[in-house]
Amino acid sequence: MSDGTATAAGVRTARELVGRSKDPVLNEDNPFEAMMARFDHAAELLDLDPGIYRVLREPEKQVIVAVPVRRDNDEIEVYTGYRVLHNTSRGPGKGGIRFDLNVTLDEVKALAAWMTWKCAVVNIPFGGAKGGVVCDPSAMSISELERVTRRYTASLIEIFGPESDIPAPDVNTNERVMAWIMDTYSMHKRHAVTGVVTGKPVEMGGSLGRREATGRGCMIVTREALKHLGLPLRGTKVAVQGFGNVGSVTAQLLEKEGLTIVGISDKSGAVYNPNGIYIDDAVKWVQAHRYLAGYPNAEPIKPDELLELTVDVLVPAAVENAITRRNAARIKARVICEGANGPTTPGADKILEEQGVFVIPDILANAGGVTVSYFEWVQDRAGYFWDEATVVDRLHGVLQRSFHDVLSVARRHQVNMRTAAYMLSVERVAAVHRLRGMYA
Numbered sequence: 001m002s003d004g005t006a007t008a009a010g011v012r013t014a015r016e017l018v019g020r021s022k023d024p025v026l027n028e029d030n031p032f033e034a035m036m037a038r039f040d041h042a043a044e045l046l047d048l049d050p051g052i053y054r055v056l057r058e059p060e061k062q063v064i065v066a067v068p069v070r071r072d073n074d075e076i077e078v079y080t081g082y083r084v085l086h087n088t089s090r091g092p093g094k095g096g097i098r099f100d101l102n103v104t105l106d107e108v109k110a111l112a113a114w115m116t117w118k119c120a121v122v123n124i125p126f127g128g129a130k131g132g133v134v135c136d137p138s139a140m141s142i143s144e145l146e147r148v149t150r151r152y153t154a155s156l157i158e159i160f161g162p163e164s165d166i167p168a169p170d171v172n173t174n175e176r177v178m179a180w181i182m183d184t185y186s187m188h189k190r191h192a193v194t195g196v197v198t199g200k201p202v203e204m205g206g207s208l209g210r211r212e213a214t215g216r217g218c219m220i221v222t223r224e225a226l227k228h229l230g231l232p233l234r235g236t237k238v239a240v241q242g243f244g245n246v247g248s249v250t251a252q253l254l255e256k257e258g259l260t261i262v263g264i265s266d267k268s269g270a271v272y273n274p275n276g277i278y279i280d281d282a283v284k285w286v287q288a289h290r291y292l293a294g295y296p297n298a299e300p301i302k303p304d305e306l307l308e309l310t311v312d313v314l315v316p317a318a319v320e321n322a323i324t325r326r327n328a329a330r331i332k333a334r335v336i337c338e339g340a341n342g343p344t345t346p347g348a349d350k351i352l353e354e355q356g357v358f359v360i361p362d363i364l365a366n367a368g369g370v371t372v373s374y375f376e377w378v379q380d381r382a383g384y385f386w387d388e389a390t391v392v393d394r395l396h397g398v399l400q401r402s403f404h405d406v407l408s409v410a411r412r413h414q415v416n417m418r419t420a421a422y423m424l425s426v427e428r429v430a431a432v433h434r435l436r437g438m439y440a
C-alpha cells in the first residue's frame, strides 16, 4: 500500500518509524507505554506499512464530557467522563466503563487499544473502546451513582449503540450499572435496546455463563498450554494471585481438571497448602468473611512469596504490574496464565523468556470475558437466547482455536506467545484497513 507521507518523510517501514518516535526510556509500569511497547514490537516484526502503523497508534475518537449531578445534599457536583474508541474497522467499539478517582484520558486510551487487540486475537467482530468517570463510587449513595451513570450515558448517546459502541462493566461498575445504561439509552430511543451493553443481568438480556467466562477462558488456555508442553493435568501445581471473579473461577475450574491449587491470595494476604487448597471451601470462607485472611485450612505466607512458589502454573489474576524485572527471575512456574490485564511488564517479559517460561498473554488468556460478551450481543440482536451448555461449548471452541492460532504464529516467526498474539491481532486489524482502503 502506498503512503504519501511516508515517502515524503523518507520513512519506508514501521521499523524505521518505531525507532524514531519511541521514547528512549520506557516507563515499564505505565500501562499505555507497556501496551505500546508490545504493539511497536509486533509492528516492527510484521514490517507494518508506516501509514497503517500511524493509524493504529492513534485512537479514532476521544470524547470528554462534563457530568453534572445533583448530590443527595442538593449540591451540584461536576465529574469528568471519558469514552475513547481506539479502532472500529472490524466492528463496533467494545470495552468497559470504570468509575474511579484514578481514571485518566491516557489510561482510557491504553485500555481502548488493548481491547482492539484482544477482540482481534479471538477474532470477534468488535473494535476496541473504553470509558470512565473520574469519581469515587465508595463515597456515593446508590441513587447518586445512578444519576452519574444516567447523565454520563445521556452525554454519550450518539456514541453508544449496538452498531457503534457497546460498553461493559469494569472497575467499580457492575450489572446494575449496565442495567441503568441500557434503560437510559432505551428511553432516548423509545424502545428497549438490550444490545447496547453487555454484562447485563440475565433477566434483561444478559448471557448465561458470562460471570464465569473469563476464568473459564483461563482454564481452557492453561489446559491447552500444558498439553502443548507435554505436561500432565493431574497433580500439576498452581498458584493464583487474586481471588475475585477471575481468580476464584479459574482456580475452581482448574481444580476440576485435576490440577492442585497450592497457593491463593487476595488484597488481605496469601495462603499456602502443599497438599492442595479445596477451592469451594476457600470460596465459602471469602463469601462469609469477605477476605481470605484467617482462612484456616492453609498457612499464611507473604503476598510476594505466592508469586515465587515452586509451582507449574502461576495465574496472576489481580492487578497490573505484579511481575516486573524486580521479581521475574525468582518465578519458578513453567506456565504463566495472565488472568489480569497487564500483570507482566515488558522488562519482566525478557527475563521470563530467558528462563523458558511459557506466558499465555492477557489479550488471549482473559479474552473469555469479551468472547461471552460477544455471545450476549449476538443473542440480544437475534432475540434468541442460548442455554448455558451452548455458551460454554462455543467459548471452548473460540479459545481453543485462538490459542492454536497464536501458537502457530509463535512457531512460524520463532517468537513468544505474547509477541505472536500481538502480531496476529495487529495483522488482522491492518488487513481490514488494507481491504477497506482510506475513506476520502
Ligand code: NAD
Residues within 6 Å of the ligand: 214, 241, 242, 243, 244, 245, 246, 247, 265, 266, 267, 268, 303, 317, 318, 319, 320, 339, 340, 341, 366, 367, 369, 370
Ligand atoms: P475482582 O475485583 O473480582 O477481584 C480482584 C481480586 O484481586 C480480589 O480478590 C482482590 O482482593 C485481589 N487483589 C487486589 N489487589 C491485590 C494484590 N495486590 N495482591 C493480591 N490480590 C489482590 O476483579 P476481577 O474481575 O477478578 O478482575 C481481576 C483482573 O482481571 C483485573 O486485572 C481485570 O481487569 C482483569 N479482567 C477481568 C475480567 C472479568 O471478566 N472480570 C475480564 C478480563 C480481565
